[in-house]
Amino acid sequence: MNAARLTLDPNRAFPADPGTREIAVRIYEHVKDLPIISMHGHVEAQAFAENTPFPDPAQLLIVPDHYVFRMLASQGVNLDDLGVPRQDGGAVETDSRAIWKRFCENWKLYRGTPSRFWIEHELVEVFGVDLVPSAETADAIYDQIASVIAEEDFTPQGLLDRFDIEIISTTDPASSDLEFHRQIREQGLGHRVVPTFRPDAALTLTGPTFKAEVEAIGKLSGEDVSTYEGYLAALRHRRRAFIEAGARATDHGHLLPNTQPLPDEEAAALYGRAVAGEEISAEEGAAFEAHMLFQMAKMSTEDGLVMQIHPGVRRDHSTEILETYGKDKGYDIPIGVDYTRGVQPMLDAFGRNPNFHCILFTIDETVYSRELAPIAGTYPAVRLGAPWWFIDSPDGMRRFRELATETAGFYNTSGFVDDTRAFASIPARHDLARRIDAGYLANLVAEGRLTEEEAIETAVDLTSTLPKASYPPIAH
Template sequence: MTESIAANPDRLLPADPGTRAIARELLADVENLPIISPHGHVPAEMLAEDTPFPDPTALLVSPDHYVTRLIHANGTPLDQLRVGGTAEVDSRTAWRKFAEAWPLFDGTASGYWLRSEFEHVFGLSAETVDSFGVDTADSVYDAIAGKLAEPSFRPRQLFKDFGIEVLATTDDPLDSLEAHTLRAKDETFAGRVLPTFRPDPYLNIAHPEWAERVDRITAEAGDGVEGYAGYLRALENRRRYFVERGAVSADHGVRTPLTLKLERPEAEALFAKARRGEATAADRDAFEGHMMYEMARMSVEDGLVMTVHPGSFRNHHTATFEKFGADTGHDIPFAIGYTEGIRPLLQDFGTAKGFHLVLFTLDETVFSRELAPLAGFYPSVYVGAPWWFLDAPDSIQRFRSAVTETTGFTRTSGFIDDTRAFCSIPARHNMSRRVDASFLARLVAEHRITESRAHEIIRDLVDGSPRRVFKL
């Protein structure tokens, strides 16, 4: 009988028996705590409408750019995986491509999530998972499709079964949030599903729809005020609309952490230049940097937690973007610098009462060099958990080592799953809890903290930190 990797109680725990024993006790404290997910990309409509998942490929392969990018790198065209809504092949044929590529995921974070999903969510045996490939692709497809047809595999029931207490979505500023309203009125649904204000296309003048979106938001929420003043008024009003419907944060996927405090005439001139279509690349960076300053000002006023996700070169391969669209696997990290870029914002708001600023990075060198020192001084700053390419076991261990010696445990955000892959949420959070148990167990074994204190810390990391940082 094949030994199950995904069901091994010691997965990701230390190899040393003594340290592993400590980690087991720490994990037992938190393994079954509710999941708090204050930043992610699961659509609210899925839970409001309780829509059945369509098929295994549409759920586990096509929308997951962690999965499709690696298969593509090894020679399979994206249209053979039904990426971006393409239908060159049917769902089952695309699944066979995935099955053929299954060995590629050994050692990757995606392989860890998928193996856990296969066994823990869909009930596949370890033997079935280990033998998954071309010869078994159809039988595995049929087994998962059969599960998806059951009422117990509707999104709402899985939300409950996964132990999710809070789940945040990511929403356009002009979204009506109707799905959130419908869900909130349903007394049979116990969890909290919170909207998140995501204004990137309204702040970045390089976005192809920026002018159109500015016109729309100003017309709909600018209180009849025109120009730059109406634009700011509209953003403030829509943020208020989100707060009234349960939002706790505003998320910003910016290119770099640059912030600028421009005088009003200069900001108005940049805005007018952009509206005429005459803005340069330098103008784009300056205006976005200024608007990040304005977003911080608004967060101080309305209480929304401000999260910043910079450092991704979006749509790196133009031909792929033109054919398949955004979020299809070719966003690539690049080096960034926070210390100088974020300073104008922190000069005015870094010590503002009640302001929470969560800073993320895809550049690991930033954790110890910049983010931990910033969070170790400014009351507003929290270090965001490893994100995207870094939300993996070894990366999270490195993160804990990089930031803890400078800023301790209380200045971090709590784990952020940041995922569209709904069925991977429990696996991701369980992984984080195991890695934190391992890290703390080592500190106990090295006599750097007491075991009783380690138990207090891990409970705070899993439950207290996300509630505190995101004002839950």
């Protein structure tokens, strides 16, 4: 029996109605080849600096991608068998062909998921694969991908051109010495690969690495972090260092979006107890995090870094997985959030400040129409971030537009950001977003609510103009 052939429907993710689909196709034609603006990325800076070729198909597409292996884990596949490294350095599967075959023989698990859309796009458009994954086709597909990976320009830097990425951000802790970004600039790519300041570990008193993180930023900044005042000075110093390295934004992934500031003396006392090694309660830790989110907003008014807040995820839900494999292994589960009350102190202080720019993300879809769209639709400092993580999917993106646009409009949103470590999936993610936006705009045209010319202009703005405007370069 001949293996089934893998092809991409040119009209995938467009509206089912034929007339509306034709409009969507015409809109999409104007955006499908625009450069990618990837300002919420998680590809490691080291990959770009060292420009090391990718090892093999499994190590590129499966082992580092929790979107992929969490589905297999949900069906009982052991992460050891997928080559996911263990914290203790224990034995895991090292045969990449075996890992790849395990993925291919479970291909049907991905039906209806955004991972299916992305992976199919990657297989066909990036790697030239024309076979449907299965146990029987696994080796042939592996060999085809391996042959592409072996091409001279299939490196992290080469993919910037191959994928037409105009600019991409990395996400770096406050304690990063930014050495890899220095190397990137020396190689002439500083305008295309920029850092993002992620200070979470330095703001979370109850976090396991808080003291080490604070000591590191103290050493890098030359500030005395034994005091609260020195701690704030060190954070300001690190922010300036990131700006000098090309950073345009900060990134904050706390559990809750609370921004209630504490009296300075209370914050200083909590900080002093934490650095002295005294026990901090969960309530005290949460209060300090809220206080520091407010302080980060205040610092953004001073230095111009765009503040990204994406709360609402209980990280590392499985203690066993965290202890065995570490963080970011697919066991991060969303919770409900209260944005209206949470960000009120911050926006009351800075929401109309022309020097403050904030992008709010959520995984709790219930807050789009009830809270986030009204907030973004009135505070000039706020833009609504694109669907993120579990909802950067075809239906999730459609729901986002349907729930947010009537209140916030298009121009109080950030445009699409891909939020991924899976480098090869970046073009697929952006293509999906462009198709969904084209389809949504086509519906407005079909209903007589927009002209086709307005829809095309809006599609271009969502793809290119708004992402650039949401993350402007900072003079330094």
